[in-house]
Amino acid sequence: MKKTKTPHAARIRRHRRVRRKLSGTAERPRLAVFRSLKHIYAQVIDDSSGHTLAAASDLEADLRSQRDGKNKAQVAELVGEAIARKALERGIKSVVFDRGGFKYHGRVKALAEAARKARGRVLDRALAVGIIDAETAQAARREQVPQSRRPFPSLAPHLADRLRARTPDAPQIITTIDSSLQAKLEDLARHAAMSAGPQSSVGLMVADHRNGEVLASVGSAGYAADARQGYVDMTQASRSPGSTLKPLIYGLAFDLGLGHPDTLIQDRPTAFGAYVPQNFDGHFRGPVRLRGALQQSLNIPAVKLTDAIGPARLIGAMGRAGVTPRLPGDAPPGLAIALGGL
Structure with a gap:
């Protein structure tokens, strides 16, 4: 059967x-x-x-x-x-x-061929209406069609999150970020953190001093780097300002007539009561001009100028500049604020 x-x-x-x-x-x-x-x-x-x-x-x-x-x-x-x-x-x-x-x-090959044909149609239309010339169209046709997916762009993710949270209904958000500079600094931050250690992170911000526009904002060494807590925006986190206050100290001293860029100041071991600051390298330069002291980020001259200005007056100048310093507890401002003791 x-x-x-x-x-x-x-x-x-x-x-x-x-x-x-x-x-x-x-x-x-x-x-x-x-x-x-x-x-x-x-x-x-x-x-x-x-x-x-x-x-x-x-x-x-x-x-x-x-x-x-x-x-x-x-x-x-x-x-x-x-x-x-x-x-x-x-x-x-x-x-x-x-x-x-x-x-x-064979789907990838088919999609690449479809993309090539679609590109050709766009170039034909652009050439027909005069947007591009024949030489440009021919050069574009010779470009190889990408065979793989490109990574999704993710420049300044921390800043983007912050701005989106601030204006959630805005259809478009305009910033002053320079995309080329931002990409370079994100790469720089990533390599710097790798050199510093597996749990280190980096924050960078670049602003145009002429108008205050922010040109780059790098919140961490990697937005998705969990080991480095990359989700934390270092540009917004509370931390010591370090030596970033020194230009403000020198500028305020100049405004008050306490000196000018060529004024000599002693860079030598000095005790301010129980407070004995040191330079970052442990060395002292002796007599040095104020411009040189600022250029070398020397600590002793900065503390001396803060002592002459008065810590409370320096705090007031910071407030007028838009900075709200946080002091530990109810402690009065001291000379350590010159070196980031906030």
């Missing part, structure tokens, strides 16, 4: 072939499930060899036979059930969803 070929029998034979192939693999294969606009594909892939062991086109057939008259929610449920069933049939415990499946069907 002649055997009748049925879809069920064909499916059983196919599953037996899959089991034979699976038994000969060194590593556990995976089921890759992916979809296009109209079709759903599934393949059993041996990662150790890169070979496709079986293509489960019956998954699409199963869904096509069941989706008639179903709404989107029901079809979505059927998709989940079908994936689970096929995984169980193949003895695979995990289902991997990724875009990698496209490479097994």
Whole structure:
């Protein structure tokens, strides 16, 4: 008696072939499930060899036979059930969803060709209306079509988050950030943090002193670097200003007539009561002009000028400049504020 070929029998034979192939693999294969606009594909892939062991086109057939008259929610449920069933049939415990499946069907090549044709149409239109000349169009056609995805741009993410939170309904936010400078400084911060240690971070801000416009704002060494707490915006975090107050101290001293850039000041060991500041390198220069003391960021001259100005007056000048200093507890301002003791 002649055997009748049925879809069920064909499916059983196919599953037996899959089991034979699976038994000969060194590593556990995976089921890759992916979809296009109209079709759903599934393949059993041996990662150790890169070979496709079986293509489960019956998954699409199963869904096509069941989706008639179903709404989107029901079809979505059927998709989940079908994936689970096929995984169980193949003895695979995990289902991997990724875009990698496209490479097994030549989708990347097809998309690149479509992109090349679309680019050609745009160039033809631009040339026809006079936006570009023939030489520019020809040069553009010679450019190679990208074969991989470009990383999503993420310049100044901390600043972007802050501005978006401030104006959540704004359709567009205009900044003064220089994108080229921002990209260079983010790269610089990333390399500096790597040199400093695995848990170090860096914050940078560049402003135009003529108008106060912020040209670059680097909040950390990496927005997604959890080990460095990269989500913390270092430009907004409370921390010691260090030597950044020295230009303000010297400028205030000049305004008060306590000296000028060529005034000599002694850079030598000096005690201010119990406070005995040191230079960062432990050395002293002796007599030095104020301009040189500021250029070398010497600590002793800065503290001497703060003593002459008065810490309270310096705090007032900082307030007028838009800075709100935070002093520990109710302690009065002391000479240490000259070196960032805030």
